[in-house]
Amino acid sequence: MNFSTLESSYLAYAHYNFENTSLELARCQWPNYDDQHYLRCCKWSPDGTCLLTIVRGAGMHVFELPTDIYTGDTMLTSRPVNPLNPAVSVPESGLIYDYCWYPGMNSANPATCCWAASGHEGPIHLWDAFTGDLRCTYRGYNNVDELEAAISVTFSADGQNIFCGYKKNVKIFSTGRPGREYVEYPTQYPASCLVASLAQPGVVAIGTWKNTIELVSQSDGSFRHLCKLTGHKGGITTMAFSLDGTRLYSGARKDNEIICWDLRVPGRPLFCLTRQCNTNQKISIDLSRDGKWLVSGGTDGKVQVWDVSQNVAPTVHMELPLHNDCCNGVSLHPYRPVLATASGQHHTLDPLHHTRNVMSYENALVMWWVGQQQEDPDLLATIIKAASNT
Template identity: 45%
Template sequence: MCLNMDDSINLSTNMSYADKADLTASILNHNVSFNSTMETSMESPLPKLSVTLTDAEIKKLRQAQLEDSSLNESVVSIEPALIENSSQYGISDSVISMDETVEVAAIEPREEVEEAVPIEDPADYFETRLVELSRRCWPSSQDAQHYTKGCCWSPDGTCLLVPVHLDGMHVMELPADLYSATTLQQTRQITQLKSAVHVPESGTVYDCVWYPHMNSQQPDTCLWLASRQHEPVHMWDAFDGALRCSYSGYDAVDEVMAAISLAFSHDGEKIFAGYKRCIKIFDTSRPGRMCDDYPVKAAISCIAQTTEHPKTVTCGNWSGYIQHFDLRSSPKQGPLFTLGGHKGGITQLRYAGTEMGEWYLFSGARKCNKLLQWDMRNYKEPLVEFKRNVNTNQRVQFDLTADNKWLASGDTHGLLNVWDLAGDRDPAAIPLHSDCCNGVSLNPVFPIVATSSGQFHFVKNAAHTNSSILNGSTIDADPETELPEGDKQDVVYENSVCMWWSGRSE
């Protein structure tokens, strides 16, 4: 079903509230653009009116509130008994898989969906040595080198998103036996990761980001954004890999530009896309080319934002500077301030959570052996400097735990560097990979670390130069022998994604 703009306006003004919410969910599932005037929440659209009450009316209102509160308490007191006897009511406390959620939602959609409950007593990170849980490797040849380009856990901790060079993007699920695990059994075998969703895009994926309120039990929220070379920003479905919609940025000659960096606002209503000369702000509910432009003077390589200041964004650029913009001010005023300190272009920015204070900013750059922590209340110089090995132009990720106690980062030597932010500043270097550890992502719910490895290697063609490079060593070939076209030698470098248990073990 296709809706034009006039139809959407008529629907938004004539339909009831519940009908609008159902129509919005249906439109999202069918990849149809809808008007931003349609209501997508269940809150009352009526404004709050200012009235004056008499003393008698106020007393009567308070009495009604007390009666309502006593009624709510009586209802709550019954809930534990229902939970204890949940088996006789057909309620299962096991984790629902993504496929089961799709089938149930397609047959009998619910009005209210219960969110997944995390572990009540989660184990702390890095209490003991890391134990490998699962692994996935990609073969690589002289013609097509496959290597990972980072990894990222979904906000609910159930899915891992991994972009792979020349092999698109993969979504891998957390092994089912780990959902209820508080300790790791030593008898557990290493499982082989398989792609639950594979988007086979060719070319280079510049950036990808999860929807901030993603929940596997709510299919409409299971999505991510990705920017690819010569393509607009695409929104992908995390259940079946379908293309939901696109957000297109155009240049002065009306040609599609590829976004270099992406970020959602914390409420998920806005999309910030960084380009070479501007920041484009899209409305998530309005796919297409309509957006707000904020001109800048350098290419935006990464974007970060705090919940306390939703009208401002902090951006890194390829010139090696961090700039803070107020989107309410005129672009002619430029950034509010500019931070230096890195030798190369900024590759990642990350604000700490509310427990540490959202004014702490962490930054990393390419070909720069420093991770910097900034206090945005006094940003004249970095607050702390962390050392890591980064000698390539690729993005080497870092991440923070949910409680902001641990900082973890990969490096080009295959090490996982871990810092205790509340204690010793010296890193614990853990050798995990034989090649560059380009991706690190800490699960927000479980004590599980995901790492990815690989990078591009310049390999000479043995058919023309009579030599090839395997695992960093040169192997000479017979000058009179030429390899057939279909018999190319594999490039033996580690290109993998792994999951590691970092909590308590038995």
């Protein structure tokens, strides 16, 4: 993989401009297979050079950011849409539950370029982002010494540990020591979602299938319960810490509310936001690095954008109808005004005719420009000239 980055870009936040309509930059489309190969969210790498997505039944795929998007403050509206082709593909068999990038990933150092993934009836795998090779595995076992699959997975903020959610506990592996050595933190319900705080190393939020969120502090192999948050109607599927660690945003399955928790006064929501989420499927949220913009997908195919920089409940800043099917994944680029989205969902069979209740699906990975836009002067001159000749 050829990663060319500008080191100075890491020092600044992306200048998102959610005043204009989004401009499509690149797209990859999967066929409408009978066995439903829909996407399961998408995630930008920490250094912003590539995008990772999971396709149900069709493995894991890494896509590079088009080279012309690395620089420039504006984008011409006449820019053609790039076809996206995977730089690395891993034909992982079975259903993949969760995945995450190594937080110290830097394309200039190939050793850091990897991601972890957990799947059905298997251990946690660590995959090489350059070659697609399997580097190592982390194996969790239940109380009868049977290999158990992790439901959720995330790295600690410093990348030293991997937190894995299971049905009865959270297991913590040392990243540098693959195998079956781990410590456990018992949970009352299956840990369906995990996220680590960047501002407070060792603090991890554990979301469960029973609609509860528990904050714990982990250091030196010991755990300390901090608080428990309740308020969602369904099991927790997505969470995001603010950069300063004072807020936690959470969403749940079949729950139209995104709750913002003020962790300085835990237990009481700061405000709630509304989106369309009428499915058990994960509909992800993402927060910009500067903490200003919160974005969420929806089962209606729309991406909603809120300015959450204040301490009051914001109204929807912009609603972007980007997809014709469920938009299950959103990911804001770390230093460029680019939004990645993933679409697709499971469509049930008609029990009488054994056919899907829809005729077309949109299983797509798309990159959108959400920064400043500029009309192409040459194209504009051509349009004016053609209009004058008619």
